[in-house]
Structure formats: C-alpha cells, structure tokens
Amino acid sequence: MELSPELLRKLETLAKIRLSPEEEALLLQDLKRILDFVDALPRVEGGEAEEAWGRLREDEPRPSLPQEEALALAPEAEDGFFRVPPVLE
Amino acid sequence: MLAHELRARLARKELSPKEVAEAYLKRVQALDPGLGAFLTLNERVLEEAERVDPGLPLAGLPVAVKDNIVTKGLRTTAGSRLLETFIPPYEATAIARLRALGALVLGKTNLDEFGMGSSTEHSAFFPTKNPFDPGRVPGGSSGGSAAAVAADLVPLALGSDTGGSVRQPAAFCGVYGLKPTYGRVSRYGLIAYASSLDQIGPLARSVRDLALLMDAMAGFDPLDATSLDLPPRFQEALAEPLSPLRLGVVREALSGNSPGVERALGEALEVFRTLGFGIKEVSWPTLPLALNAYYILAPAEASANLARYDGTLYGYRAEGEELWPVVEATRGRFGLEVKRRILVGTFVLSSGYYEAYYARAQAFRRRLRAEAKALFQEVDALLLPTTPHPAFPLGGRPDPLAMYREDLYTVGASLAGLPALSFPAGFEGHLPVGLQLVAPWGQDERLLRVALAFEEATDRAFLRTPLGEAF
Numbered sequence: 411m412e413l414s415p416e417l418l419r420k421l422e423t424l425a426k427i428r429l430s431p432e433e434e435a436l437l438l439q440d441l442k443r444i445l446d447f448v449d450a451l452p453r454v455e456g457g458e459a460e461e462a463w464g465r466l467r468e469d470e471p472r473p474s475l476p477q478e479e480a481l482a483l484a485p486e487a488e489d490g491f492f493r494v495p496p497v498l499e
Numbered sequence: 500m501l502a503h504e505l506r507a508r509l510a511r512k513e514l515s516p517k518e519v520a521e522a523y524l525k526r527v528q529a530l531d532p533g534l535g536a537f538l539t540l541n542e543r544v545l546e547e548a549e550r551v552d553p554g555l556p557l558a559g560l561p562v563a564v565k566d567n568i569v570t571k572g573l574r575t576t577a578g579s580r581l582l583e584t585f586i587p588p589y590e591a592t593a594i595a596r597l598r599a600l601g602a603l604v605l606g607k608t609n610l611d612e613f614g615m616g617s618s619t620e621h622s623a624f625f626p627t628k629n630p631f632d633p634g635r636v637p638g639g640s641s642g643g644s645a646a647a648v649a650a651d652l653v654p655l656a657l658g659s660d661t662g663g664s665v666r667q668p669a670a671f672c673g674v675y676g677l678k679p680t681y682g683r684v685s686r687y688g689l690i691a692y693a694s695s696l697d698q699i700g701p702l703a704r705s706v707r708d709l710a711l712l713m714d715a716m717a718g719f720d721p722l723d724a725t726s727l728d729l730p731p732r733f734q735e736a737l738a739e740p741l742s743p744l745r746l747g748v749v750r751e752a753l754s755g756n757s758p759g760v761e762r763a764l765g766e767a768l769e770v771f772r773t774l775g776f777g778i779k780e781v782s783w784p785t786l787p788l789a790l791n792a793y794y795i796l797a798p799a800e801a802s803a804n805l806a807r808y809d810g811t812l813y814g815y816r817a818e819g820e821e822l823w824p825v826v827e828a829t830r831g832r833f834g835l836e837v838k839r840r841i842l843v844g845t846f847v848l849s850s851g852y853y854e855a856y857y858a859r860a861q862a863f864r865r866r867l868r869a870e871a872k873a874l875f876q877e878v879d880a881l882l883l884p885t886t887p888h889p890a891f892p893l894g895g896r897p898d899p900l901a902m903y904r905e906d907l908y909t910v911g912a913s914l915a916g917l918p919a920l921s922f923p924a925g926f927e928g929h930l931p932v933g934l935q936l937v938a939p940w941g942q943d944e945r946l947l948r949v950a951l952a953f954e955e956a957t958d959r960a961f962l963r964t965p966l967g968e969a970f
Contacts, residue, residue: 418842425802425845426809427838428827437839440899444794444843447900451791453859454866467721479588485816494811497822 413442500970502560502654502708509559514970516548516559516603522969523561523605527652530966535627536637536647538566539574540606547603555601557715562597563647563656565640566607567614567690568699570594573604577690578612578622578640580832581808581815591688592723593657593699593716600715605653608643612834613805614664614692616640617905618896621836626893629671630965631930635890638668638905641702645672648702650966655712656702661693662793663885663909665700666921670885670933673923673963675950676702677709678909680941681916682727684713685720693800694725696793696913704962706922706951710734713943729941736944741952743775744945747878751786752908757888759927764884767924767934770956771882781874781881785867786911792867793910794903795847795860802844805837839899868915872939880949881937883908885921889930908935918943922950923961931961 418438422429429437477490486493500508508514524544531537541547544561551558564570567577569587571594576582594604611621619627619642627642629635630650637646641658645668648656658665660678669676677700684699691697701712710733717731748768756764768778810816810829817828833841847856874881885908896902912919918938925932938946 417846421842421845421849422827424849425841426806426823426826426830427833427841428824428831429838430831433835433838436835437842440839441842441846443900444839445846447903448791448795448843448847448856448860451788451795451859451863454785454862466724475588480812483585483588483813485810485814492811495820495822495825 413438413445500654500968501705502703503705503711505654505970506557506560506711512553516551516553517545519559520544520548520561520603520605523653526969527606530650530652533628533633534630534646534650535625536608536643536650536652537563537606538576538578538609538624538643541573541604544603544605551601551603557597557711558601560602560655561605561653562602563605563608563644563653564594565610565644565656565658567610567659568594568657569688569690570604570607573607575607575690578610578624579834579837580623581829583815585814589688592685592720594688596716597712602715608641608647608656610643611640612837613690613801614640614659614661615801615836615840617663617667617902619643620893621834623834628893629890631673632890635892635930636671636895638671638890640664641676642668644702645669645674645676648672648674648704651964651968654703655708657712658700658702659689660698660700660913661696662797662913663906665702666885666909666919666933666935667905669702669921671890671931673931673933673961674702674704675706675709675920675922676700677713677920677943677946678912678918679713679717679943680727680729680918682725683717683729683731683918683943685723685726687720687722691804693797694804695800696797705959706947706954707734707737710737710947727941733944733947736948737951741948743777744879744949745777745779745877746771747779747781747874747881749786749881749883750780750782751784752883755887756884757927759889759925759930759932760884760887763925763932763934767882767953770953774952774956779878781878783870783874783881783911785863785870788863789867789910789914790903790907792860792863793906793914794843795856796864796914798840798844799848799857800844802841802848805841836899864914867911871911871915871917875939880945883935883937885909885933885935889927889932912937916940918946920946920950922953924953925961931963
C-alpha cells in the first residue's frame with residue numbers, strides 16, 4: 411500500500427488529530443505496514459446475510475442528566491451553555 | 500479464598516463486609532505499588548461496607564472494575580489523558596446491577612488506553628506488572644483486572660473484551676476470564692471502542708465465581724439496543740449434571756505454539772477424554788485471517804466512537820484561541836496506539852477505500868461466522884489455546900503488528916459474537932498457560948459447565964497464588 415505523507419496529512423485532517431513531526435514519520439511507516447497486513451485479507455462471497463441484531467426501544471421520555479450536572483463536566487460553560495473557542499475570527 | 504467461599508462466610512456472619520473490604524484494601528496498599536493494577540481506589544468502600552444490607556446475595560463481595568466501565572461518582576479514565584479527571588455522572592448497567600445485589604466496588608483497574616492493546620503498556624499512566632513475574636506483562640487490555648485477581652487484591656473483577664482483552668490477560672495471569680455472547684451483558688456505560696465487538700466480561704479464580712458475576716449482571720437492558728433477552732442461569736446450570744460433550748480441537752491453532760502451551764493442550768485433552776468427552780479435530784479455515792479483518796473493523800469503529808473526544812462537552816481540552824486547532828491539539832493527547840488505530844480506521848472508511856477494506860472485512864466476518872455455525876453441527880464446543888505462548892517481557896512487543904498477533908486465537912470468537920472462556924490449564928516454567936473454550940451463540944452456560952468439569956477433575960491444580968491470599 412502506497413501511503414504518501416500527503417495522504418497521512420489528509421487523514422490527520424479528517425480525524426482532527428495533530429501529530430508531531432516525529433509521530434508523522436513513525437506512523438507513516440506503521441500505517442503502511444498495517445495496511446499491507448490487513449490487505450492480505452481475501453475477498454470472499456457475501457456469506458450469509460447479516461443477521462438483524464438488537465432492537466429499538468420505544469421513544470419514551472425518561473429523566474435525563476440535569477443540565478447543571480452535564481455542564482459541571484464541561485471544560486468551559488457559561489449561562490447554561492457549553493462554551494467553546496470561536497469557530498471563525 | 501475464592502469468591503463463592505467468601506460469600507458463604509459472609510452469609511454465615513463469620514466475616515463482616517467491613518473486615519473483608521479492609522483486608523483487601525490492606526493488600527492493595529501493600530502490594531499494588533509493585534504491581535500497578537489499580538488506577539483509582541474507591542475511598543468510600545469502607546463506608547459502603549458498613550451500610551450494605553447483609554441479606555443481599557452478593558453483600559460485601561469486593562469487585563474491581565476495569566477503568567473503561569463508568570462508575571457514578573468514581574473517576575473513570577479509560578487509561579487516557581483525555582479522561583484523566585472524568586467523574587461519571589451515571590452508572591454502567593453492569594455496575595448498577597452488581598451494587599444493587601450488595602457487591603462493593605473496590606477500585607478501578609488499569610488498561611491499555613480505551614482498551615487498545617494486549618499488554619496494558621498502552622495505559623497513559625503506568626504499565627501493570629504480571630504477579631507471576633514483575634518483568635512481564637499481565638496481558639491486556641484488561642491487564643489491571645487480571646493482575647488484581649491473580650494477586651488476590653480482589654476476589655472478582657470486570658474486564659471488557661473486544662478482540663481478546665479479557666481472555667488473553669486471564670491466560671497470562673492464570674485466572675478465568677469469560678467473554679460472553681455479544682449482547683448478554685449490557686454495554687450501557689462501557690466506554691465504546693468497537694461497538695459491534697465490545698463486551699463486558701468477568702475475571703475470577705474459579706468457574707463458580709464467574710457464574711456469580713454473570714448471574715448478577717447479565718440479562719436484557721433496554722438501554723443497550725444490542726442487548727439480548729437471554730436471562731442468565733449460570734449457577735443453576737453448574738448444579739446440573741453434565742453429560743460428556745463433543746469437543747472440537749481447532750486445527751488452525753495447533754502449530755506455532757510454545758512448548759508449555761502445546762503440553763497444556765495435550766494434557767487437557769487427556770483430562771477431557773477421561774471424563775468421557777469425544778475429541779475431534781475440526782477446521783475453522785478463516786481463523787488465521789480473522790486478525791486481518793479485525794484490524795480493519797475495530798479501527799473503523801474506533802475512529803467513529805472516539806470522535807466524541809473533542810474537548811467541548813467533557814474531559815481534557817487543550818489551550819488555544821480557535822476551535823479547530825484546539826480540537827486537533829486536544830486529540831493530539833491520545834496515546835500513539837490510539838492515534839494509530841484512529842488513523843487506520845479513518846483510512847479504511849474514507850472515500851475511495853471503503854469498499855476495498857471495510858466492505859471486504861464485513862463479508863469476511865460473515866463467512867467466518869457461518870463457518871463457526873457449521874462447526875457446531877459437528878461438535879458442542881471448540882477448544883484451542885488462548886494465546887500461542889505465555890506472558891512476554893515488558894517492552895517485548897515494540898512492533899505494533901507483533902502486539903496485534905497476541906490476539907490471533909481470540910479474535911475469531913469476537914468477530915463471530917460467540918461466547919469464549921479462558922481457563923488456567925498449565926504452566927510454562929513459572930508462567931501460567933490458558934486454554935480457551937468457544938461455545939455456540941448464547942450457550943455461555945455450557946462453557947462454564949465444561950470448564951468446571953475440568954477444574955474439578957484436575958482439583959484446581961493450575962490455580963496458584965503467587966503473592967498469597969487475603970483469606
């Protein structure tokens with residue numbers, strides 16, 4: 411599998427993860443080897459159809475986390491809202 | 500003393516819940532500095548022991564909980580810097596059920612970050628040591644739970660298993676570990692890694708102890724959409740007589756094993772033959788490539804599940820002036836293995852590669868599951884090593900692919916959603932060896948019955964207490 415530094419940077423952007431230059435060099439090698447490894451997987455015909463797993467419960471209201479408790483966990487909160495840094499200047 | 504024996508003494512009031520909790524806490528304080536099994540101790544445990552209703556079925560039994568299972572009011576880190584100070588405002592269903600029956604949470608155990616690893620060396624905090632040899636790993640990712648049980652710092656523990664994370668550490672630490680059928684134990688409150696595979700499972704020093712935990716925590720939960728409505732009947736099943744079954748030895752797991760593993764397997768087969776079991780070699784052709792499929796599917800699910808750690812709602816947030824750079828720097832605090840898997844997962848799900856990787860792995864998974872189903876027409880359970888070798892030295896798997904191969908024999912049952920149990924079955928030198936039983940879907944109780952037959956026939960010969968016992 412050819413994994414260019416450009417493709418790795420694209421993956422970093424998609425995954426919203428910043429790597430250090432050392433991590434980039436290391437992971438470029440690791441990812442190539444991991445993708446070669448998984449690429450050894452043969453293509454098989456579909457097998458049996460996917461079983462239906464699980465079931466959905468009725469959409470009934472039930473008590474949820476009180477607002478204060480949820481906000482208490484936030485890195486930053488203000489006036490009953492989560493506060494984040496500005497998206498645009 | 501085993502947990503079910505301890506429970507009997509508690510019930511007869513020969514021991515009080517507080518005495519029990521104190522004894523285990525004392526052992527943790529004396530021994531855990533050298534082991535590193537616990538990340539957090541429950542500072543309220545003595546208070547809870549005093550208040551527990553003595554009439555409850557698990558009254559006063561201490562349980563250690565892997566730190567990716569949320570405990571209300573008790574720090575839960577998932578072994579990650581991103582959750583280093585996270586105090587959950589809610590309780591996992593498994594924990595709520597155990598507590599409702601009187602069990603006491605002693606503390607939270609170390610793990611590879613978010614369950615990603617096979618040695619507990621990928622914990623963001625410190626590695627855990629193997630109680631049988633401090634120079635070796637306890638396995639992972641539930642290494643803290645396995646080490647704590649093996650060292651009798653606690654009689655019972657919960658782990659979680661995605662590709663082998665209960666079974667492999669159980670084998671490395673000489674204890675029992677069960678990965679239930681997918682859906683038997685609620686995943687509500689289990690911090691998600693790969694949701695189609697993740698399953699909470701018990702670790703203990705006897706089969707009966709596993710049954711205690713399963714009866715307490717398994718069963719339908721409306722809060723988990725993949726929960727199964729299969730009421731647990733483990734202790735009841737263990738009381739029934741077991742007629743000899745047909746065991747299938749998996750051919751694909753017979754070569755490349757260390758001498759101690761080979762010997763343990765051979766001796767176990769003799770024990771089962773003596774018990775009247777039929778033994779037959781069977782083939783599970785897709786098993787050797789299950790790992791390749793796993794390392795497409797699990798990272799794909801991880802990349803989606805771990806998207807939530809963006810520093811906005813809870814957990815760690817990096818400093819900064821603008822949103823996206825802050826998010827990227829926050830996620831830069833993941834450990835290297837977590838980053839590796841998120842990036843692999845992002846790749847296999849990305850436009851242009853999805854069909855070639857993710858869809859191919861899904862088709863393979865269906866084939867593997869169909870093969871397993873067909874095998875159970877011929878035999879009642881499968882027997883194979885849990886791992887190809889006993890515990891390896893700390894730092895002994897610097898190559899990520901070598902670490903991934905630790906799960907070679909365990910990922911098959913994971914991908915097929917089948918119940919699988921690792922039981923102590925021998926030693927290689929001073930290191931424990933574990934063997935694995937796999938049963939048909941939903942037949943978890945059968946696994947315990949077979950393992951109990953082995954445990955009784957061998958008179959617990961493979962259960963050792965390298966650091967002594969609390970009682």
